[in-house]
Amino acid sequence: MSDALDDPLAREKDLAARAAVRRVRTGMRLALGTGSTAAYAVRAIAERFPGGEGIDAVASSRMTEELARSLGLGVRPLAADDRFDLMLDGADEVTPRLELTKGGGGALFREKFLARLSREVAIMVDHTKLVPELGHRSAIPIEVVPFARPVVARQLTGQGYGVVLRGADTASGVARTDNHNEILDLRPPRPVHDAAALEASLRAIPGVVETGIFVGLAHRILVGLPDGSVQEVLPPGEPRAR
Ligand code: 5RP
Numbered sequence: 001m002s003d004a005l006d007d008p009l010a011r012e013k014d015l016a017a018r019a020a021v022r023r024v025r026t027g028m029r030l031a032l033g034t035g036s037t038a039a040y041a042v043r044a045i046a047e048r049f050p051g052g053e054g055i056d057a058v059a060s061s062r063m064t065e066e067l068a069r070s071l072g073l074g075v076r077p078l079a080a081d082d083r084f085d086l087m088l089d090g091a092d093e094v095t096p097r098l099e100l101t102k103g104g105g106g107a108l109f110r111e112k113f114l115a116r117l118s119r120e121v122a123i124m125v126d127h128t129k130l131v132p133e134l135g136h137r138s139a140i141p142i143e144v145v146p147f148a149r150p151v152v153a154r155q156l157t158g159q160g161y162g163v164v165l166r167g168a169d170t171a172s173g174v175a176r177t178d179n180h181n182e183i184l185d186l187r188p189p190r191p192v193h194d195a196a197a198l199e200a201s202l203r204a205i206p207g208v209v210e211t212g213i214f215v216g217l218a219h220r221i222l223v224g225l226p227d228g229s230v231q232e233v234l235p236p237g238e239p240r241a242r
Pocket of ligand 1: 033034035036037038089090091092101102103104105106107108111
C-alpha cells in the first residue's frame with residue numbers, strides 16, 4: 001500500500017497488522033475490529049486467504065464489513081452462539097497493564113461486544129498509542145442514547161469532564177454510531193489511575209450504552225515501531241508462549 005510506505009505511522013500500523021494476521025489459521029472464527037489499523041489487518045487477511053477461503057468472520061462495523069466484502073472476504077451477521085478464536089482490532093491508547101481506550105472510529109460498542117466473545121484479543125497499534133495511563137493521548141468516548149444525551153453531557157460537565165459531542169462542529173453534523181446512538185468524547189478532570197473504576201462509574205450513568213475503556217479484554221498488543229520491528233506486549237507476568 002502506498003500510504004503504508006509514505007507515512008511512518010501508517011507503516012507501523014501495517015507492520016503490526018501483518019504480525020497479528022500471522023496468528024490467523026485456516027478454519028478460525030474471526031472478529032474484525034474497526035479503524036485504519038484494523039483495515040490493514042483485513043487487507044492482510046485477504047492477501048493470505050484469497051476469496052476468504054477457510055475464514056469465518058464477523059465485523060464490528062459497517063465500514064469493516066464493506067471493506068472485507070470489497071476484498072472478497074465473506075463477513076456474516078453475529079449468531080446467537082458465536083464465539084471467536086481471535087479478534088483483531090486497533091486502539092487509541094494502550095497502557096502497560098493492557099488497558100485500552102477505543103472508539104476513535106465510533107465502533108466501541110460492537111468492538112467491546114465482540115471482544116467479550118473472543119478467546120484471544122490481539123490489539124495492533126503504532127508506537128504513539130502507548131501511554132502510561134488512559135486519557136493521556138485521546139479523549140475517552142462514551143456511546144449515549146440520543147434522547148438522554150443532553151442530560152448525560154450536563155451531568156458529566158458538572159463533574160468536571162470536558163465533554164464534546166462528536167461531529168457537532170462539522171459540516172456533516174452530529175455523528176451516529178452503527179447502533180444509531182451518539183458519542184460524547186470525554187476529557188477526565190484528573191489522571192485516570194483506576195481505569196476499571198472510571199469505566200464502572202461511566203457505565204452506571206443512565207443513558208450511557210458503552211464506554212471506550214477496555215479493561216481485562218486485550219490479551220496481546222502488537223506495536224509497530226519506527227525501526228520496522230514489531231514489539232509484542234503481554235499482560236504483566238504472562239509468559240511469552242501462548
Ligand atoms: C474504532 C477504534 C479504533 O480501533 C481506534 O480508534 C484506532 O483507530 P486507528 O487504527 O485508525 O488508529 O476503536 O472504534
